Amino acid sequence: MTGITNTTDTAGRLTQDQLALAYKNACMGELQALKPGNVHAFSDGHGMTIQDFIQSADVTADPIARVGLSVGERVFYSVEATKNAVGQNTNLGMLLLCAPLMQAALSLSEGQSLWSQLNRTLDQLSISDATLVAKAIVLANPGGLGVSNQHDVHEAPQVNLLEMMRSAQDKDRIAWQYANSFQDVVSFGVNLYADALFKWENPAWATTGLYLGFLTQYADTHVQRKHGVEIANTLMQEAKELESDYWDAHNPKLMQKRLLEWDASLKARKINPGTSADLTVATLLASHLVLMT
Secondary structure, three states: OOOOOOOEOOOOOOEHHHHHHHHHHHHHHHHHOOOOOOOEOOEOEOOEOHHHHHHHHHHHHHHHHOOOOOHHHHHHHHHHHHHHHHOOOOOHHHHHHHHHHHHHHHOOOOOOOHHHHHHHHHHOOOHHHHHHHHHHHHHHOOOOOOOOOOOOOOOOOOOOHHHHHHHHOOOOHHHHHHHOOOHHHHHHHHHHHHHHHHHHOOHHHHHHHHHHHHHHHOOOHHHHHHHOHHHHHHHHHHHHHHHHHHHHOOOHHHHHHHHHHHHHHHHHOOOOOHHHHHHHHHHHHHHHHHHHO
């Protein structure tokens, strides 16, 4: 892989190349699945193309997986690379989720589980991590970003990144992951994806099932910030109707027409369930890492 050296971590278990490839596979796996409301192989949307996301994955595979970086550095350098490559925010949420997972994978010692090291990684987050993540958020300028009364990203953080995320967890499901040991990924997402793979033996179909699962599990906080609670709750109800039929389908291809119609409807309403897509990428990455470790 261009620009990535074959460097082992301190435990000698995983190489930087392996982790970068796992990350790219997670990004591409998410793009290949039909995810209504988001950019995917079947449809562009919201002023973005699938090529923007492919290019974003390419340019961030090095900094997100590089040996020797902190979580904050992984996020900031990846956001910076994305901005330089595609000129817009395609991946802030997923980078915020993937960075601690990569840090944990690089820090694993023999006999240690990925999840226990992830908890340790979160506990070790610093004020420097918070400063770099705040800079990355401002640089990415995500939709719905406003001014906060507590730990505003436009001001120098006075707390570590974990505390900063805890203060935002009630309004942002990505921040919630930091504050709650990534439970949506660890306890819900990884198990649901495994069930879907077992049921259909098709990664793309399984990923659509995973994404629909996230849409029905909670109101998408990206939609909530941009459109309000009522629209976010409406989206969740629409998703529940489709998800039930999707999981009942022996062949999910028979659901493709309905999913594409809903996709077009969401995009016409400018509804982009970005948080659910970010959690989907993080779950795919976590699933790959569990197999590797």
